[in-house]
Amino acid sequence: MTSKMNSPRKKLDRLADKLIDDLYETSDEEIMSEAKEDYADLNTAVSDVKNIWQFAQQAIGKRRLQTTKDSFKKERESTRKEAPSKVTDINEARLLLRNLINKTDITEKITLAARNLDDLSDQDVFNILKDLQELGAIPNGDS
């Protein structure tokens, strides 16, 4: 069994810690002289390290992008049926929306960037409630 202490990730972390400790213990002069030995020109050394760093960042980013694409595709393919709302009366719906926005224990969790509440069409009000239901702010099918 691979214990958590010996997992490849932990081993890498320990190696990184050791390298950083070594770096802190080395004087500036020693670092400069080692860099000169390896590169001759310090500007080349700095630019090489920057390139390696940038390349690594981009590679991680591209991997993240691919994972996002996969999960995005999966979400698009899933045809989850929307739960019907029990609120069918527009006055009730407007009151519910107003209460949700003004309810102090939930207000900070809700973000709403839309037209002014009084200017919203009936359909907009129902659709916003449907979105809030989809997001879990309103229990499914329950007002």
Added chain:
Amino acid sequence: MTRQTPSETLLMELGITEPNEIDVDLIAHYVGVKVKYDELHGCEARLVGYHDRAVVTIRKRTTPTRQRFSVAHELGHWHHHRGRSFECRVEDIEEKYNTKPEEERVADQYAANLLMPNYIFLPIAKEYSVHSFNSINELANAFNTSPIATAIRLVDSNTIPSILICHGKNGRKWFKRSTDIPRRWFPKYELDVDSFAFEALYGNKDQARPQKIGADAWFDRREAERYDIFEHSIQSGNDSLTLLILENEDMLEG
């Protein structure tokens, strides 16, 4: 070196390096936002969020460029204004350019940085030796953005010392100046009859390319008589849109 904006950090997190990789629906998905395209009445977009997830609804009956901008604008609200309820009216970036509420300007700026991030936009913009509405249209095509939003971005990026000005028949509507241009170069309110913009606005005549013109056609300052600038004016709906390029170093001295 310019500081990285929140939208640029997000794009870099996803390893995005090319304009055609900026897929706003995909980026929205990454930050927990689902984008829907639906009928909307009286507005372009709406954002509804709860905790760390949100639904953005974009008006179906509009151009893809406008939809992209609306998604990016709502992502700006999601980044900057999470947990708040407020009135949002997405308008074209140039509409009410100088008088928009703070939240809207912040969201517009986020959108511009997301759709045309400096680290991708600047190297491409700098490949052009001369800028005009022709190069702006090419950039707009590459970034899938509107020509006006792209022109604003170009001026904002300070790639060239320039001023973008929009005039309607009742006078100047708005203008945007790059930071290299000293504030004393403030464009006239009324169009000068000698300007090419006058022809664009009243004669429906676009300029094919930028042309040299006396700076006094555009600025009410005595020193303007000493300088020439480049002007490129085109029609934009019922308005004229002008790109002024100020290359004379004396003009750029603060």
